[in-house]
Amino acid sequence: MWAYGxxxxxxxxxxxxxxxxxxxxxxxxxxxxxxxxxIGLDCSNASISNFDKGTCVITDFSVAYFFGGxxxxxxxxxxxxxxxxxxxxxNVDKHSVWQF
Numbered sequence: 001m002w003a004y005g006x007x008x009x010x011x012x013x014x015x016x017x018x019x020x021x022x023x024x025x026x027x028x029x030x031x032x033x034x035x036x037x038x039i040g041l042d043c044s045n046a047s048i049s050n051f052d053k054g055t056c057v058i059t060d061f062s063v064a065y066f067f068g069g070x071x072x073x074x075x076x077x078x079x080x081x082x083x084x085x086x087x088x089x090x091n092v093d094k095h096s097v098w099q100f
Contacts, residue, residue, distance in 0.1 A: 009077030016070035020063070027063050031056055 031043040042048060043056035 005081040012074030020067045
């Protein structure tokens with residue numbers, strides 16, 4: 001139970017980093033032009049409406065916000081473990097180590 005918060009935070013960070021390329025691929029497919037098997041926003045077209053351009057911008061930012069938020073939450077869990085979870089800095093035989 002002593003390292004549960006640390007493990008949880010690291011799992012969140014690792015999963016966010018592992019799933020970010022997959023999420024980016026979904027967003028890229030959504031922003032491309034429509035094909036026979038997929039409907040896209042066609043964001044590279046200069047003649048789309050301002051509403052569609054806004055949708056393209058928000059869609060493009062969504063990956064950074066979502067996965068950045070997950071990494072931030074994982075970092076907050078790890079930082080909370082360091083500040084409130086009983087991690088202390090000790091000196092053992094003239095070597096400094098973290099004790100959990």
